[in-house]
Amino acid sequence: MVVTEQGKEPRRWVVGWTGASGAIYGVKLCKELLAAGVEVHLVVSDAGWRVLKEELGWDAARRQEALKTGLGLGLGEESLLRYYPNGDIGAAIASGSFRCEGMVVVPCSMGSLSAIAHGTADNLLTRxxxxxxxxxxxxxxxxxxxxxxxxxxxxxLKLARLGVRIIPAMPAFYYGPQTLEDAVDFVVGKIMDGMNVPHRLFRRWGESQ
Known part of the structure; x- marks a missing residue:
């Protein structure tokens, strides 16, 4: 877990969910970040909401309520979550003056990835x-x-050459995953490694059982 000094602002990340399959990865990441005391600024594409409905049964018509229910937010965690509609191009996260550690898009569709690669910032997520x-x-x-x-x-390749960290949703098998949750945890753990957020989501190579 992330431990912050008294009076110090919590760590802050922007998180995007798009219309690729694998909505569970984004949901699990946000749960882990919020539980660790990380402030999450979330934006979800319209296609992302459709995938949430299709894969996880979320009510895309009642988005604020769906987030609270789907993320299992408690009082403390709820205060760490900020949600922005994807059409709100004037939201705080659209400005370079908004202070945060970085951004992660999970899952990232090839359409959103293409827009990012070509600077087509026509919605809040890509902006x-x-x-x-x-x-x-x-x-x-x-x-x-x-x-x-x-x-x-x-x-x-274009994005990688620009310094973007590409973390494909590829679970490993060396640690003996037994459930789908184990496989999801591995991918989310690799994302959190890239964010430099401590976790214990999977057994690392060389660690004992």
């Missing part, structure tokens, strides 16, 4: 990613697509 790039802050993308076309690969 926030554009801000991370221009301000030199960490940007982590978690693509979930297979197979990958040459266009996908070219966009991924």
């Amino acid at each position: 926030a990613a554009d801000v991370a790039l221009k301000e030199g802050r960490p940007l982590l993308l978690v693509p979930r697509e297979t197979p990958l076309s040459a266009i996908h690969l070219e966009n991924l």
Whole structure:
């Protein structure tokens, strides 16, 4: 867990959920960050809301309530979550003056990834990613697509060369996962490693059982 000094602002990250399959990865990441005392500024694309409904049964018509229920927010955790509609291009996270450690998009669709790669900041999610790039802050993308076309690969390479951390949603098997939750935890743990947020979501190579 993240321990902050008394009177010190909590750690702050922007998190984006898009329309790629794998909504559970974004949900689990936010749960872990909030439980660790990290302030989460969340933006979800319209396609992301559709995937949340299809994969997790969330009520996309009642979005604020769906977030509270789906993330299992307690009083303390609820105060750490800020949610922005994707069309709110004037939200705080659209400005470079908004202070945060960085941004992670999980899951990241190839459409959103392409928009980020080409600077097409026509909604809040892609604008926030554009801000991370221009301000030199960490940007982590978690693509979930297979197979990958040459266009996908070219966009991924372009972003990687710009310093973007690409963390594909690829669970490992060396630690003996027994459940789907174990596989999800591994991917989320790798994301949190990239964010430099401590966790105990999976057994690392060389660690005892």
